[in-house]
Amino acid sequence: MHIARRSPDPSAHVQAPADARRQAHVPAVAALAGAVALLAGVAGCSSGSGGGGSEALKSLRHMPAGAAAKAVTYVDTARARELGTTDPKRFSLIGNPASAVLGSYTAGPWADTMKQDQIDAAVDSGQLGHWDGRFDPAAIEASLRKSGYTADEQDGEQVWKPSDGSGPVFVIAKDQIRYSTEAKGFSPTDPAHGKSLADTKEYQVVAGCMGDVYRADFNTLATGKPVLLSGLGQQADDSGKNTEILCAAVKDEATADKLAEKLRGVITKQNERYAGAEVTVTKGDHPVVRTTVPDTSAQRPGRLYMSDVQLWMAVGDM
Structure with a gap:
């Protein structure tokens, strides 16, 4: 397959993955996405290319630059499953891919030939997505045929489309799946070098600010605004101790x-809620503000956009 290798509810962030892809999400994740979407209206670091940097940044090479108009979520689902063994309830939502074609009330066109736990990493944006994992192409494609799908060749890949045009389209391989909820404009391969989100400076800055995270939620790119791009990352050690990292790439x-x-003011006023939080600024050509907030064992990862949203609001109010 010609798709580049390797690459993700909360819809984490201020505007986070709440758009079209949430329409089919499981009830709990859909509710979470709705909360994130409400924040959207209010609303150091890598300088390398998409070929290096964190796994979150690497995953963005699967997303065309135009995906910046939507919120983007990366999830290392394999790592999230590991963390779930320490406390299944705390990590139950944060580890889900933010995809419109997973977790709907009705089974996907692959029926039981593909399970969510076969996905090891995911990056999703609006109607687009790319998953890395362990799949059975023959079984999935047979199920797609039964569901009325047919395959057409496009750019050297087999693209599976519903015969009536009413469902998502897929490219299937044993180690990855690429999809879109709309056939129009779908590319079965990764963007050319220099044309992906991983090649976009603001995403490089925010991903670099987050560091090594198992989940990263990027807001929509807002060129010309005071905050160019914001994102929320999740880090955790093997014991399940979680830290949330809120990053904002700003204009100057x-x-x-x-x-x-502003962020320090919020933390001071609500020091119990944000105990241990720290705000740092990296200046230079691409300034970024980084806020780290440790979660206690009683707090669910992702709370900065699910419940304790005041820091997100401060970013959105700029």
């Missing part, structure tokens, strides 16, 4: 200082 150093002051 003055904006960075102003945002940092």
